[in-house]
Amino acid sequence: xxxxxxxxxxxxxxxxxxxxxxxxxxxxxxxxxxxxxxxxxxxxxxxxxxxxxxxxxxxxxxxxxxxxxxxxxxxxxxxxxxxxxxxxxxxxxxxxxxxxxxxxxxxxxxxxxxxxxxxxxxxxxxxxxxxxxxxxxxxxxxxxxxxxxxxxxxxxxxxxxxxxxxxxxxxxxxxxxxxxxxxxxxxxxxxxxxxxxxxxxxxxxxxxxxxxxxxxxxxxxxxxxxxxxxxxxxxxxxxxxxxxxxxxxxxxxxxxxxxxxxxxxxxxxxxxxxxxxxxxxxxxxxxxxxxxxxxxxxxxxxxxxxxxxxxxxxxxxxxxxxxxxxxxxxxxxxxxxxxxxxxxxxxxxxxxxxxxxxxxxxxxxxxxxxxx
Ligand SMILES: *Cc1c(COP(=O)(O)O)cnc(C)c1O
Numbered sequence: 001x002x003x004x005x006x007x008x009x010x011x012x013x014x015x016x017x018x019x020x021x022x023x024x025x026x027x028x029x030x031x032x033x034x035x036x037x038x039x040x041x042x043x044x045x046x047x048x049x050x051x052x053x054x055x056x057x058x059x060x061x062x063x064x065x066x067x068x069x070x071x072x073x074x075x076x077x078x079x080x081x082x083x084x085x086x087x088x089x090x091x092x093x094x095x096x097x098x099x100x101x102x103x104x105x106x107x108x109x110x111x112x113x114x115x116x117x118x119x120x121x122x123x124x125x126x127x128x129x130x131x132x133x134x135x136x137x138x139x140x141x142x143x144x145x146x147x148x149x150x151x152x153x154x155x156x157x158x159x160x161x162x163x164x165x166x167x168x169x170x171x172x173x174x175x176x177x178x179x180x181x182x183x184x185x186x187x188x189x190x191x192x193x194x195x196x197x198x199x200x201x202x203x204x205x206x207x208x209x210x211x212x213x214x215x216x217x218x219x220x221x222x223x224x225x226x227x228x229x230x231x232x233x234x235x236x237x238x239x240x241x242x243x244x245x246x247x248x249x250x251x252x253x254x255x256x257x258x259x260x261x262x263x264x265x266x267x268x269x270x271x272x273x274x275x276x277x278x279x280x281x282x283x284x285x286x287x288x289x290x291x292x293x294x295x296x297x298x299x300x301x302x303x304x305x306x307x308x309x310x311x312x313x314x315x316x317x318x319x320x321x322x323x324x325x326x327x328x329x330x331x332x333x334x335x336x337x338x339x340x341x342x343x344x345x346x347x348x349x350x351x352x353x354x355x356x357x358x359x360x361x362x363x364x365x366x367x368x369x370x371x372x
Pocket of ligand 1: 093118195224
């Protein structure tokens with residue numbers, strides 16, 4: 001096959017598949033065409049975005065503005081935050097856990113069984129000890145189990161990894177409850193990392209508020225850039241308290257900067273693209289985006305309930321959860337299926353797509369009904 005044809009076939013396939021993704025948290029309604037000209041430059045954000053750097057084909061200024069934007073959304077203390085644009089939520093989580101381990105090398109990590117799979121791998125990479133805490137039925141951390149387990153390990157520093165929007169049910173762990181438990185047990189050496197890969201982008205707009213940010217007690221927060229905001233390539237952001245990361249920063253003379261990031265070379269285009277997206281949307285636009293998704297999720301839940309499927313959502317969630325679907329529907333709609341199935345009503349998911357999905361669900365039910 002010649003190369004041109006192969007490229008065209010790939011493109012046709014991507015166009016076709018793109019519209020059927022309703023089971024994965026990736027927004028597809030973006031337009032970055034005015035940035036295409038930047039693909040002509042070898043942008044590399046190597047080094048710390050806040051430090052002087054000898055490599056100047058970079059977008060550190062935009063990167064800092066992306067960090068500022070989320071620091072404000074996450075109510076960081078005005079002078080006590082730091083962060084950078086990562087390769088995705090997994091790297092952001094790795095950074096949060098790395099920072100925590102550097103501060104408390106002998107700590108025990110606590111995370112719930114609904115935690116994203118990247119966290120276990122990160123804990124393994126960092127050679128940390130950990131204990132899995134039970135989840136409640138909705139996917140949220142079981143606070144009683146956390147308290148009892150912490151009590152038994154009171155002599156060790158505690159790193160608690162909370163999730164703000166679990167992968168399967170979009171459950172949100174309450175950071176202020178976790179903080180309260182650590183206080184009650186008088187565990188002074190503690191660190192809370194909040195994995196907010198999906199829901200961090202709209203967490204500030206959820207009503208009533210679910211505690212997850214710096215004011216609520218988090219020491220670092222991670223989000224993915226390619227999920228709710230949307231980007232042609234994976235990206236993420238890590239935010240941490242500057243006072244904490246200052247305690248572990250090391251200087252590297254080769255790049256004339258501080259080696260504070262997990263990877264060396266870093267994607268400078270993704271910082272630029274994220275910057276462009278948040279500048280275009282603004283906080284108001286991001287909020288409208290969330291309200292729209294929430295409305296679609298309500299619609300989806302109602303339509304599923306109407307055909308007798310017990311679909312449900314966690315409070316403020318854009319993820320609709322219902323019993324496992326058939327392999328055929330799972331393939332067609334690219335649905336992530338575990339013990340249950342979910343539809344994630346990302347901003348690009350339309351009521352029309354939900355209607356088409358409902359038609360498929362109904363037509364699948366019918367032959368069974370006629371057989372009975
Ligand atoms: C998606 C996700 C991650 C991983 O993020 P990537 O950007 O895919 O690396 C981590 N945690 C949660 C809860 C997620 O939803």
